[in-house]
Structures are given as structure tokens and as C-alpha cells.
């Protein structure tokens with residue numbers, strides 16, 4: 001390991017890779033460390049029987065302006081631009097066309113109110129229609145989108161994302177995680193399975209303490225998740241309390257994925273989707289045979305995802321199969337087998353899904369993104385003012401932090 005790089009990057013996820021790519025153009029030596037034994041962080045494609053299953057990020061959101069779209073195209077990664085049949089409940093199972101229209105209208109009215117007449121409390125739940133019939137549906141959507149209940153979501157923060165995002169969401173048959181991992185530049189020295197346990201300020205340098213030695217760098221870029229930063233697994237100097245506090249105001253929500261293998265005869269049509277139970281805030285939503293593969297992916301958010309950590313994978317798979325059997329008939333039980341599942345909440349160096357601001361705390365993103373003394377720089381999805389919770393927001397934050405570090409190191413020493 002190079003123990004004295006110009007710049008050390010903590011985290012080899014989308015933000016760390018964005019930073020390393022920008023630093024590769026600068027001539028500064030770069031060391032990138034990650035606690036995990038793999039590159040990518042919350043971007044992780046697992047190859048299961050030739051299917052590229054994304055356990056974390058999957059969609060190229062705001063695809064037309066997403067830097068990963070450009071990198072995919074330049075690198076020969078296929079990009080799928082359509083969303084066939086995904087907007088509606090397959091065959092209106094358990095959710096009539098009229099109900100779908102009513103639930104979507106209530107969601108649209110709620111999100112319009114967040115922008116046109118935001119609640120004084122900044123609490124997204126306070127923009128709900130108290131007479132509404134679809135509150136459980138809206139809570140389920142909040143779980144999928146933000147990973148948490150509406151009572152814990154800042155209306156202003158949610159609206160900032162919503163106003164900046166486009167409707168174009170594309171996919172990668174080769175996997176978003178695989179795309180991201182393939183873009184770590186070879187110019188950076190990489191040290192995996194290297195958890196940073198403490199950061200100290202040593203003279204003019206930054207010291208990163210790991211079980212395999214201390215790294216002394218002129219500057220460091222921290223890309224760890226907000227739950228890691230606020231959670232105390234890295235001992236930080238007291239001078240960084242404002243950053244730790246900002247991270248605590250931008251917690252990660254809970255989202256998990258379960259993949260079920262389809263075997264034998266089955267009723268599942270390729271590239272379709274069902275919501276398990278539109279009247280249950282903890283429901284899963286099911287992507288059926290994405291890319292024609294013999295799998296059903298169950299996406300869970302908020303309380304539904306938290307149950308994976310508390311009740312375990314076996315119970316989560318059983319519930320997913322129950323929901324599918326209720327919609328497609330009991331016979332599908334014979335055709336569905338647990339195949340793979342994420343465990344983001346219980347992965348210590350991740351500790352959740354993606355960040356949202358608590359009510360009244362949207363400004364914490366700006367605080368978290370501030371550099372410290374020209375030698376510590378902060379990146380990661382949570383530091384992006386509008387494209388937080390995404391892999392492209394993470395990438396852009398890494399580029400931004402690298403540019404700040406390059407400028408700081410070019411200044412004459414005071």
C-alpha cells in the first residue's frame with residue numbers, strides 16, 4: 001500500500017470512482033480504500049447464472065443527463081431505453097384501472113402541493129390530503145422513493161430532487177453495478193478490505209488509521225454514507241462534529257431487493273410489474289422477468305424493507321411469495337424459489353439505502369459538502385443538492401470534491 005499519497009479517497013463507490021477519475025487527470029497520486037472486499041459500494045451487480053442482478057442501483061435516472069449514460073455508451077455497455085409495460089399493474093390484478101388512476105392522482109396532487117404550497121412544517125406528511133383514500137399507497141411510494149415514511153421526509157428536499165429530475169429512466173442489461181465498477185481508473189492505487197477506523201489531523205496532513213497501517217495523505221476525500229459518518233464506526237476529531245451532525249440529519253432510509261427464480265410452468269409475462277397490495281404501506285413492488293430473465297425482483301422500502309433486517313430473509317421471501325400467490329393464484333408457489341437478496345442495512349460500511357433529509361433539514365446537504373481546512377473533502381450521494389440518492393449524483397459529487405482538493409493542493413502552503 002502507498003502510505004503517503006497526495007490524496008486518499010475513502011470509499012470505492014460511485015462517488016469515490018468519480019473522484020478518482022477526476023484526479024487521474026491531475027497528476028496527483030491517489031490511493032482509494034474501501035472496507036468491502038469489492039469495488040462499487042451500493043452499486044453491486046451479481047452474476048447469477050448469466051443474469052446480471054443489481055442488488056443496489058439499477059436505473060439510470062435522469063438518463064439523458066446522467067454521466068453514467070455517457071460512460072456506458074463510450075465503453076460499449078448496452079443501454080435499454082424503454083420501460084415496457086412497467087407503468088401499470090399487470091392485468092389490473094388486485095388493483096383495478098379506476099383504483100390505479102385514483103391512487104396516482106392522489107400521489108400527483110400530493111407532489112404538486114409539495115412544490116406549489118409546501119407545508120410550513122416542511123414535513124412531507126403534512127401535504128397529504130387528510131380525506132385521501134390512498135395514504136397507505138403514498139406511504140409505500142415514499143418507502144420506494146425515499147426509504148422512509150412521509151413523517152420523516154423534508155418536503156423541500158423531496159421537491160428539490162423532483163424538480164431537477166427528468167422522466168427518463170433507462171436500464172443496463174449488463175448491470176449498473178458492473179458499469180460503475182468497470183470505471184475505476186487504473187491510475188489509482190486500490191486497497192480493498194481496508195476499513196478506516198479513525199481519522200486524525202497530523203500536522204498539515206490527514207492520517208487515516210486502518211488495521212493494515214496508517215495512510216498519511218496531503219488531503220482526503222470522504223465518500224462514506226451518512227449512516228456510517230454519523231454512526232461512529234470511524235473515530236473523527238471533534239472539529240468534524242458539524243459534518244457528523246449534518247450526516248445525522250440526512251439519514252439513509254431502508255430499501256432491499258429480493259430475487260425469486262421462476263422454475264417450470266408459470267403465468268409470468270416478461271417485463272411486467274405488479275404492486276403487491278396497494279392498501280398496505282409495507283408492500284413489495286414486483287418487477288417480473290426483467291430483460292426476459294426467469295426472475296421476479298421484489299423491491300421493498302421503508303417499513304417493508306426494515307422487516308427484512310428484523311425478521312430475516314426467509315420470512316421476507318415467504319411474504320413475497322404470499323403476495324404473488326394472492327395475485328396470480330396459489331399455483332405460483334411451485335414456480336418460485338429464493339435466489340438472491342440484498343442486506344444493505346446490515347452491511348456495516350453501508351448501513352442503509354440512500355439519504356433523505358429529515359423535516360427542516362434540507363440545508364444539511366450544503367453543510368455536509370463543505371471542505372474542512374483545505375485537506376478534508378466530502379462527497380457521496382448525500383452531498384448532492386438535487387441528485388442525492390442516486391449513483392449519478394454520487395459520481396458528480398466525487399468530481400466536485402476532487403476539483404476542490406486539486407485547487408486546495410495547488411495553493412501555496414500558508
Ligand SMILES: Cc1cc2nc3c(=O)[nH]c(=O)nc-3n(C[C@H](O)[C@H](O)[C@H](O)COP(=O)(O)OP(=O)(O)OC[C@H]3O[C@@H](n4cnc5c(N)ncnc54)[C@H](O)[C@@H]3O)c2cc1C
Nearest residue numbers: 011013014015035041042057058059196349380381390391
Ligand atoms: C436497493 C437500492 C436501490 C437503488 N437504486 C438506485 C437506482 O436505481 N438508481 C440510482 O441512481 N441509484 C440507486 N440507488 C442509490 C445508489 O446506489 C447510491 O446513491 C450510490 O451508489 C451511492 O454511492 P456513494 O459512492 O455515495 O456511496 P457508497 O456506494 O456507499 O460508497 C461508499 C463506500 O465507502 C465504503 N466505506 C464505508 N465506511 C468505510 C470505512 N470506514 N473505511 C473504508 N471504506 C468505507 C463503503 O464500503 C462503500 O463502498 C439504490 C440504492 C439501493 C441500496
